[in-house]
Amino acid sequence: MGTEFCKYCEDDTSCKNGHLYVIQLRDEIGHRYENKSEKGYLYVGETGLSVEERGRKNFTRKDGSYVKPDDLYSDRKKPLDEQQWPEDDNWEYDTKSIPHIRNYFLKYRPDLVHYENPIVYDKSDPNKLKRLEGKLADKLRNRGWRVINKVSWKNRASQTND
Secondary structure (H helix, E strand, O other): OOOOOOOOOEOOEOOOOEEEEEEEEOHHHHHHOOOOOOOOEEEEEEEOOOHHHHHHHHOEEOOOOEOOHHHHHHHOOOOHHHOOOOOOOOEOOOOOOHHHHHHHEEEEOHHHOOOOOOEOOOOOOOOHHHHHHHHHHHHHHHOOOEEOOOOOHHHHHHHHHO
């Protein structure tokens, strides 16, 4: 049956290939950046999980409880000492960009993913998924979006040549 993001995945089960996804963030995140975006703010990611499963993990606490993005957004408007779900060590996923996703998540943008999921793993091209993630981020930046994570194929290519 498939999902919105991959015709071979199920909500809780990955097809075991790679996937690219784009998350649109609320415009309020713009206060964090000197250079504003008229189009909006995005996070570009890649995962070996289904996109749905990866998304749920962003909003899952270590005790297994899931917090709906809109509920978390409302909670983050409260003073820190009144928040039910603060940004602490009790979240399942904790990387540099994840707090921004949890604070400002608006929606997924599969319409902005210019590659068809799944991205089949290829032993002869082990960086394929990362390369396509970087190229997608670069394309979206060139089209006027602000991509909040530092992923870029241009940056990766120059970093490997240093």
